[in-house]
Amino acid sequence: MRILTAIIAIAVGFLVLLGYFFPQAAPLQILLLDWAIILAGAAALVGFFNIAIVHLDKIGHRDRNAVYSAILVIGLFATFIFGIILKPQHPYMQAFALNGIIVPVEASLMGLLAVSLLYAAVRLLRRRADLMGIIFIVTAGIIFLGSATLPFGDVPFVGTLLRPWITQVWALGGARGILIGVALGTLTTGLRVLFGADRPYGGK
């Protein structure tokens, strides 16, 4: 099984890669990616039902949080069944599930982040007042001060010169370094999978 899975992963990977370099291989690449989309969708669906199974198990074992698990399972199945019957674009689905629950909860959680981030910044200054921490907080402070809408307009120098200079020159350099670093890591991981050195699908 280990050899079979490695052969499948390597063969599929190289065939998909081939489509990017040779137009003759593009139809095969499209077919393989189409299959991958279907299988990824099916895997995601199985994942959602795995959530339900885990929580049903908790309800069965009368876990401490069984009541919350029951709420989750009811919410999951009710939304899924109505979503299948009505389709997700139906006005009722949009009104109840999307605009009634999902969007307000996501926005409120984002709002809570404002409080959590402020608390984290204060803790950072208290616990790790080293060079990196000070640069981090001072930069964030300058950006806030430069972006704030004040009754008299922009803060002279900070809003008009310092903030754009930091964001468009200094932060850009660091961000490019981080982005390229992440991409190089991704590239290496992809190559390791294609050569069979890493087998995240199982097997050594």
Place this chain on the structure above:
Amino acid sequence: MPIPIDFITGALGFLFTVLILSYLIGDNPLFKIAIYLFVGVASGYAAAIIFWQVLYPKLFLPTATIIQTGNYSNAFLLFVPWLGLGFILMKISPRFAGAARITMAFLVGAGAAVTLVGALSGTINPQVMATINFFQGAIHKPTNELIEISFSGGVILLGLVTSLAYFHFGARQKPDGSTKRFVLVDIFAWIGRIFIGITLGVIFAGVYAAALTAFIERVSSLVIFIKTLLGIP
């Protein structure tokens, strides 16, 4: 008189905003109810979207068409997805869960190839070219512009190189067994820390501004709903 759908949406939004913001007084059952329900509803909604936008048009509908028309010439195109689906479903049984690895291998192989090309053409190439292009044509510009471009471009280039050096953890082992990075990499990494600190500070400010905007929007929605309920203009 039927209750308008907009009112129900507003009431649900009001209720869930209050439940989530109750976390400000500490972790409590109301917050947990909202979070668990949110996870359930969001999962169910995503599952319905996957069904209607992926599985139905790409698998179920073509299969039904083939069966209805009796034209099996293209049936082999759907054989692999059905087989893969079967293997994934075997994950439910602990005894046959290993078969799901075949489908996972297919997904990982295709994903690795797409990610590899994406990283190369979507990030590395554009970012490197943007850094190079910053200097393009600078030599023909007036002196003051040339100095400005050279300085800004130099800072960006220095930031890029030193930030990358910060993430270089290769080290040589000394005769006494201790390990140390190459001196030049160490110096570059130290400068890189400053650039990374600045970058993370800017990102923090951006995320905080977005979070604050969301918080204000939510509080404003609560006020508007109460005003609407009480008929206050």
